[in-house]
Amino acid sequence: MVDGHRDKPAWVNSCQRMKPVLKNHHPRTRIYWLAMPVDAGRAGHSPAGQAAKLRDWVIGRDKDSDDSVAAYQRLAHDIITAIPEQFAPQPVSADMIDWFWRHNAWRGVFNNPLPRRATTDQLDTAALPAAVFDDGDQHHRGGRLLPLHLIAAGLAAAAIAAGLLVGLPLAAPLAVLSAAALLAWTAGLRRIPSWSKTLRVSSPEGAYPDSYQAILPVVDMPKAGIVFPGSEFLQALDDLDTGATFDFAVNLVTVSREMEFVRNDRAKGNIDDQFTQRRDVRNGDAELIATWRQLAEYNRQLEANIDERPLHAAFVIAVGAPDQHTLDYSVKRLREELTQSGQIAIRHYRGAQTKLWAAFNPAAPAHKTTIDQFTQPTTTKKWSRFVPFTSSMVGNSTGILLGFNRNNALNSAVLLDLPAAARRNRNPCLVCSGALGYGKSYAAKRITRGEIQRGAQAFIVDPGTEWEKALADVDNKAVIDMAGNQFSCDPLRVFPADVAGGYWLDYMVPMMSLDARSVGVRRLRAILQADVAAALDITSTAALMKYISHIQAPSTGPDNRAPQVVRLADDLAPILAALQSWASHAFTRAIFDDTLPVPDLARLDVTIWLTGSLDLPTAKEMNTPHLYEQLSDRKRASVAIYGMLVRLARVTFFADPTRFGLIVLEEASALLNSRAGADDAHLISRQARKHYTGLLIITQNPIKDLALMGDEFITQQLIMPFENEDLARQVAAKVGIRLDDYPDIEEFFLAQPSPDEMRDPTAFDEVDSAAGPNRGARQGYGFFVDEFRRKSPIWVATEPDAAVHDAYDTTPGRAA
Known part of the structure; x- marks a missing residue:
C-alpha cells in the first residue's frame, strides 16, 4: 500500500490506521512451494537411481564434488527457465526454508508470514526448533490401563497349574506369554496405545503450542477422470473457514515408458486371471471390464506419441488446528466440500500420520512417506490439461485497499491503483x-x-x-x-485563451437556443477566434456583450459606422438581445459577472x-x-x-x-x-x-x-x-x-x-432502539x-x- 509513496506522510499514516482492519479480516494468499530433484535419483530409491548410483560407484564419481554441484545448478537453471514467466518463480532463501519447516511442523498454530527478504545466506539445520511427533496423541489419549503385571502373574499361575495337571506341552505357551507380558511391563507399557487418527506435534522447548494435524491422501476420483473446469478441486481448501490451516501436496513422478508398459501388461494378465476367480462375485465381470477398458485407453494414449511419458500423481491434504475439536470439525467440512466439488474421496488413516506428514517436506523419498501407494496414473499430456489449481487474484499488487476478496475464505486484500494503471498503458x-x-x-x-x-x-x-x-x-x-x-464559470475566463472561444460556442449557443448555422453565430465564431478576441480585448462574456453593444447604432447623433461594421452589428443584434436576456437571471451570474474570481x-x-x-x-x-x-x-x-x-x-x-x-x-x-x-x-x-x-x-x-x-x-x-x-x-x-x-x-x-x-414484530422488541438502519x-x-x-x-x-x-x-x- 505504501509502495512508491513513502514520502507522503498523510498516506503512510492512513495505511498505518488500516492495521486493525487488516488484522480483523486476516487476509492471506496461498503460496506454492515447487521442489524438483536434480540428482537423477542417485540416492537409489528407483531402478534408474540404483543404476546411476552403481555407475557412480564404479567410476568413482563424487556426487558432492564441484563439478557435480555445477551440473546440478545448470540443470536447475534449465528447469526454472522452462517454467512460464506468469508463475514468477522465486528462489528459496535460507529464511524461507526455516519458515517452511516451522509452518509444516506447527501447522495451524504457527502463523508468521513468509519472509520476503533474506537475512542470511546459510541455514544451520541444528538451529531449527525440534519437533516431537505423537502419532495418535498418546500424551492425551493413552487409552485404558493395561495391568500387564497382573496378566503376567495370572498366566504364570495358569502355566504352573497346566504343568502339574496336563503336562509341559500346554504349560510352555502360557509361560512364554507370561514372560512376554512381564517384559512389556518392565519396558514401561502401562496403557493400551491410542488408535486416534490425530498427529500431535509439540515443541519440547515450548516455542509453539501443540499442533493437531490430520494428513489425508486422496484415494479415489471419478472413473471417467476430471477435466477443467472442475478439476480445480483443491481450491475447495480455500473455501473453508473453520479456524484450521489447510495445505496440500501434489507428488508427480515420471516413469519410463517401457517400465509402464510392462506394468500394464502385468495388470492386464491379472485382470484376465480374475475373470475366472471372481466370476461368482456380484457385478465382478462389469468391474473387471471397466478396469480393462481404462487400462486399454491408458495404453493407447501412451502409444499415440513417442514423446508421451507416463506420470504418476498423488494428492495429499494436510489439516492443522490448535485443538482436537477444531481439527475434527475441519476434517468433516473438508470431506463434505470435496464430495460436492468433484466426488473426491479422502481417507484418514490410523497409525500412518507421521509418515504421510513427511510428504510435505522437499526431498523426502516417496517410499519413506508411503505416498506412492496413492498415485493416480496418467500421461503428461492429460496432466497438462488437468489444472489442479487456479488463481483467484483480483486487483493490483499496489495501491489503495479497496476491500477483501470473497471468492474464497482466504480474504486476500484487493488493492486498486488507478495511477499505476495509466503507467501500464491501461x-x-x-x-x-x-x-x-x-x-x-x-x-x-x-x-x-x-x-x-x-x-x-x-x-x-x-x-x-x-x-x-x-x-x-x-x-x-x-x-x-x-x-x-x-x-466565475465564464468559458471565456476559465478556459485557456486558445480554446475558450470554441468552448463558449459549444455551451452558450445551445443554452440560448440559437441556431448554430445562423449568420450571427457564424460571425460570432469568427470574432471569438483567439487572435481576434485578443485584439478586441474580449476576455469575458461581459466584454463580448460590451463589444457587440459598442458596434450597434448610436442612440443619438449621426451614425458614422463603416458599412461592414453596420452589417456585423445587424448580424450580432439577435445574439446581443439573447445575452442581455440571459444575463438578467440570477442563476447565470457565474457566467456573466466578470468581477467574480476565477x-x-x-x-x-x-x-x-x-x-x-x-x-x-x-x-x-x-x-x-x-x-x-x-x-x-x-x-x-x-x-x-x-x-x-x-x-x-x-x-x-x-x-x-x-x-x-x-x-x-x-x-x-x-x-x-x-x-x-x-x-x-x-x-x-x-x-x-x-x-x-x-x-x-x-x-x-x-x-x-x-x-x-x-x-x-x-x-x-x-x-x-x-x-x-x-x-x-x-x-x-x-x-x-x-x-x-x-x-x-x-x-x-x-x-x-x-x-x-422482514420478520414480524413481537412484544419483546425494543421499539425505540430498533430504528437503526440495516x-x-x-x-x-x-x-x-x-x-x-x-x-x-x-x-x-x-x-x-x-x-x-x-x-x-x-x-x-x-x-x-
Missing part, C-alpha cells in the same frame, strides 16, 4: 454502480481520499453536499456552488463543484426533441454549466501530465445524458491514460446512464447490489459474467433485506472487475476512523 477509469445505501459512494470516497493523500488532484462534481462533508478535513480545496456567486484549479488539490442548486433536466427530457425544446431557461443554463465542468476538468488535468488527476462524477445521470457531457466523458475514457488522468463515475443505473457516453473502453467496475433484478442481470451480462458460471446471480448482484427487517448481508458486498477483466466478489473495506466513517455515511439519522 485505462484508469472506474464505474461504481448499485442501489442506494449499499456502499458505492462510500467506496468512491475512500478511493478519492486515498489518491489525494498519495499526491493526486481531485475534481469532484457533487449534486449534493456529501463530498464537502466527506473531505471537510482536507486542506487546499475549494467548494464552489455553481449557481452561487463565489466563483478558481486556480492547477494550484488546488481538491475542487468540489456543488450542482445541487442547478435544475437539471431528466434523461427523457434531454433525449426527446420536443421535450428538449420546451426546457426552461434554468434547465438550459444548468445543462450548459454542468457540461462545462467536465470539460474544464479535462482541460486542466490534461495540461499537466506529471501529476495524476482524478475526475469524480457523483450521480452522473444528468451529465452523462447530455450530449456535450457524454462526449467529454467518452473522450476522457479514451484518452485519460495518455494524460495521466482518471475518471470515477458513480451511478445507480449504469445501463441507461452510460448508453449515450459509451463505456466500451472502461474495464474496471465496482458493482454493488441492485434492488431491481432485471437491472442486476443486465449489469452482470454487460461486464461479461455468464449466468452459467453464476446461476445464483442474486447472491452477487441482488440486494437482500436483513432478517430483522441493509442486511449485502451492505458493503460488491463485485469487482479489475483492469485485467478479472472478476470476483469483494467486501468493501471500511474506515477505521469513526469520524471519517461517519463523514462518508449518507444514511439519514446517523451522526456526522
Whole structure:
C-alpha cells in the first residue's frame, strides 16, 4: 500500500490506521512451494537411481564434488527457465526454508508470514526448533490401563497349574506369554496405545503450542477422470473457514515408458486371471471390464506419441488446528466440500500420520512417506490439461485497499491503483454502480481520499453536499456552488485563451437556443477566434456583450459606422438581445459577472463543484426533441454549466501530465445524458491514460446512464447490489459474467433485506432502539472487475476512523 509513496506522510499514516482492519479480516494468499530433484535419483530409491548410483560407484564419481554441484545448478537453471514467466518463480532463501519447516511442523498454530527478504545466506539445520511427533496423541489419549503385571502373574499361575495337571506341552505357551507380558511391563507399557487418527506435534522447548494435524491422501476420483473446469478441486481448501490451516501436496513422478508398459501388461494378465476367480462375485465381470477398458485407453494414449511419458500423481491434504475439536470439525467440512466439488474421496488413516506428514517436506523419498501407494496414473499430456489449481487474484499488487476478496475464505486484500494503471498503458477509469445505501459512494470516497493523500488532484462534481462533508478535513480545496456567486464559470475566463472561444460556442449557443448555422453565430465564431478576441480585448462574456453593444447604432447623433461594421452589428443584434436576456437571471451570474474570481484549479488539490442548486433536466427530457425544446431557461443554463465542468476538468488535468488527476462524477445521470457531457466523458475514457488522468463515475443505473457516453473502453467496475433484478442481470451480462458460471446471480448482484427487517414484530422488541438502519448481508458486498477483466466478489473495506466513517455515511439519522 505504501509502495512508491513513502514520502507522503498523510498516506503512510492512513495505511498505518488500516492495521486493525487488516488484522480483523486476516487476509492471506496461498503460496506454492515447487521442489524438483536434480540428482537423477542417485540416492537409489528407483531402478534408474540404483543404476546411476552403481555407475557412480564404479567410476568413482563424487556426487558432492564441484563439478557435480555445477551440473546440478545448470540443470536447475534449465528447469526454472522452462517454467512460464506468469508463475514468477522465486528462489528459496535460507529464511524461507526455516519458515517452511516451522509452518509444516506447527501447522495451524504457527502463523508468521513468509519472509520476503533474506537475512542470511546459510541455514544451520541444528538451529531449527525440534519437533516431537505423537502419532495418535498418546500424551492425551493413552487409552485404558493395561495391568500387564497382573496378566503376567495370572498366566504364570495358569502355566504352573497346566504343568502339574496336563503336562509341559500346554504349560510352555502360557509361560512364554507370561514372560512376554512381564517384559512389556518392565519396558514401561502401562496403557493400551491410542488408535486416534490425530498427529500431535509439540515443541519440547515450548516455542509453539501443540499442533493437531490430520494428513489425508486422496484415494479415489471419478472413473471417467476430471477435466477443467472442475478439476480445480483443491481450491475447495480455500473455501473453508473453520479456524484450521489447510495445505496440500501434489507428488508427480515420471516413469519410463517401457517400465509402464510392462506394468500394464502385468495388470492386464491379472485382470484376465480374475475373470475366472471372481466370476461368482456380484457385478465382478462389469468391474473387471471397466478396469480393462481404462487400462486399454491408458495404453493407447501412451502409444499415440513417442514423446508421451507416463506420470504418476498423488494428492495429499494436510489439516492443522490448535485443538482436537477444531481439527475434527475441519476434517468433516473438508470431506463434505470435496464430495460436492468433484466426488473426491479422502481417507484418514490410523497409525500412518507421521509418515504421510513427511510428504510435505522437499526431498523426502516417496517410499519413506508411503505416498506412492496413492498415485493416480496418467500421461503428461492429460496432466497438462488437468489444472489442479487456479488463481483467484483480483486487483493490483499496489495501491489503495479497496476491500477483501470473497471468492474464497482466504480474504486476500484487493488493492486498486488507478495511477499505476495509466503507467501500464491501461485505462484508469472506474464505474461504481448499485442501489442506494449499499456502499458505492462510500467506496468512491475512500478511493478519492486515498489518491489525494498519495499526491493526486481531485475534481469532484457533487449534486449534493456529501463530498464537502466527506473531505471537510482536507486542506487546499475549494467548494464552489455553481449557481452561487463565489466563483466565475465564464468559458471565456476559465478556459485557456486558445480554446475558450470554441468552448463558449459549444455551451452558450445551445443554452440560448440559437441556431448554430445562423449568420450571427457564424460571425460570432469568427470574432471569438483567439487572435481576434485578443485584439478586441474580449476576455469575458461581459466584454463580448460590451463589444457587440459598442458596434450597434448610436442612440443619438449621426451614425458614422463603416458599412461592414453596420452589417456585423445587424448580424450580432439577435445574439446581443439573447445575452442581455440571459444575463438578467440570477442563476447565470457565474457566467456573466466578470468581477467574480476565477478558481486556480492547477494550484488546488481538491475542487468540489456543488450542482445541487442547478435544475437539471431528466434523461427523457434531454433525449426527446420536443421535450428538449420546451426546457426552461434554468434547465438550459444548468445543462450548459454542468457540461462545462467536465470539460474544464479535462482541460486542466490534461495540461499537466506529471501529476495524476482524478475526475469524480457523483450521480452522473444528468451529465452523462447530455450530449456535450457524454462526449467529454467518452473522450476522457479514451484518452485519460495518455494524460495521466482518471475518471470515477458513480451511478445507480449504469445501463441507461452510460448508453449515450459509451463505456466500451472502461474495464474496471465496482458493482454493488441492485434492488431491481432485471437491472442486476443486465449489469452482470454487460461486464461479461455468464449466468452459467453464476446461476445464483442474486447472491452477487441482488440486494437482500436483513432478517430483522422482514420478520414480524413481537412484544419483546425494543421499539425505540430498533430504528437503526440495516441493509442486511449485502451492505458493503460488491463485485469487482479489475483492469485485467478479472472478476470476483469483494467486501468493501471500511474506515477505521469513526469520524471519517461517519463523514462518508449518507444514511439519514446517523451522526456526522
